[in-house]
Amino acid sequence: NAGVTQTPKFRILKIGQSMTLQCTQDMNHNYMYWYRQDPGMGLKLIYYSVGAGITDKGEVPNGYNVSRSTTEDFPLRLELAAPSQTSVYFCASNFRTGALYGYTFGSGTRLTVV
């Protein structure tokens, strides 16, 4: 099982450029999330999805967009990159079985906007 796969691992963008961070999971999880992690901080939720075709904003959604056309894929789009979006981005998926919950994280995408 690959789990949660994120690409690319690293990227440098110029201000105003756009890019899509890819996230794929092969565990048939309905719930998927995008977090950003700034130095010395915990993870903050950008967007999440409870299933294909359903997305919703998290704590810090400004400057980002998402889509969820399939259960497996949950790409994150930056339309006009800004230096404030320099961060490490983590995608996660979640299983919910009765009262049990478990998040699996990808290994992250380190983005620098210059």
Add this chain to the structure above:
Amino acid sequence: GQQLNQSPQSMFIQEGEDVSMNCTSSSIFNTWLWYKQDPGEGPVLLIALYKAGELTSNGRLTAQFGITRKDSFLNISASIPSDVGIYFCAGMNYGGSQGNLIFGKGTKLSVKP
């Protein structure tokens, strides 16, 4: 929104020592989770706690869900060099359509051999 205070921010310990870290919240959670993050990697789940008062172990790690549901602690016994990393607590209230985690800012653990 909900806030998590995690302490200490960092710890420098000698190999073999025990470690204790904790998280407190401004409001209650139904679930507490403890994660470890190695450099360049995503967080990996260590222990999940689902009931107030629950005490759960995973090898040398022990975590407890506070009775008030507003706190949790993680203990690591007899630390070893591979325990180095950043430990995050996370709280969640399941139910509804969200189930998203609120993370603490992490405790950075350094272990001297």
